[in-house]
Amino acid sequence: MSDFDSMTVAELKQRLKQEGLPVSGKKSELIERLLANVEGKNHPSENNSDQDLPFLSSLLQNGISSVQFDLKLVLHYGIAVFMLMIFFIGLNSNSWYFMENTESDSSPEYGMYIDETVTVQFGLGDIEILYEADGFAYGPIDEEMTESMEYDDSECKRIDEFSCDSFSSAGTLLQVCLWISILCILIILGLEISRGFGKEIPADFQIPEQTILKLCWALSTSLPILATLGYRIIVGQSEMNMEGWDDYGFGGMWITMFLFSVSFIIYIYYKQLSSIISKFVQT
Secondary structure (H helix, E strand, O other), rough: OHHHHHHOOOHHHHHHHHHHOOOOOOOHHHHHHHHHHHHHHHHHOOOHHHOOHHHHHHHHOHHHHHHOOOOHHHHHHHHHHHHHHHHHHHOOOOOEEEEEEEEEEEEEEHHHEEEEEEEEEEHHHHEEEEEEEEEEEEOOEEEEEEEEOOOOOOHOOOOOOOOHHHHHHHHHHHHHHHHHHHHHHHHHHHHHHHOOOOOOOOHHHHHHHHHHHHHHHHHHHHHHHHHHEEEEHHHHHOOOOOOOOOOOEOOOOHHHHHHHHHHHHHHHHHHHHHHHHHHHHHH
């Protein structure tokens, strides 16, 4: 026997009104309605609990079918993760600048020929020199040797063809800017993941959080472009003697970083850039 059985019809109807439930029917129906309401509060349905779960919690517990994706946001953060990988690759790449020279030596009367190639690849903190020899001289020749040196090494500073100090300064600029961009993207992703798991952000932090997010997006999109252009200016204006080198110039990593960084900032700030361009054209 429940507590509702001892209540009068008037009391039952008053209780139903308080719960926002219908008040029509016999006493037994009123009691049944109140009992069902109490049971629903004590044991919420699985569907309701699933709907109340935060996005990432629901995704992990109930699968991809339990959530609805915002394609724009998925692309937004997907591109940020992609750029995060590009930044890490750039920090470890030796393809920012290159120099290459090939020399051939042959003695047809003795059936000998040798092709020697020297390739210098520039990273952000060091140089990699690759020596390759291919040919025939009293037997087949196929040799390869790699040497690396830091920009601060005394041996590097004695090289006349380029300035190690200039490459060191340009590399340091890029490293600092890329690490700041990486940190900013990690902050952005960390805040969004916290939201996805339903972590409540303190009210006192909500306004600074929006400011931090705007600042992080601005730094992570603009710094790579500025640093890549700065690298080109510093290296391009340094003293270099390219006589005797067949090919030289900015490498694949510089081109890749510049193109992806420009695409990154255009995608993130497309509306703002479009508005600025429209106003400029009208003016």
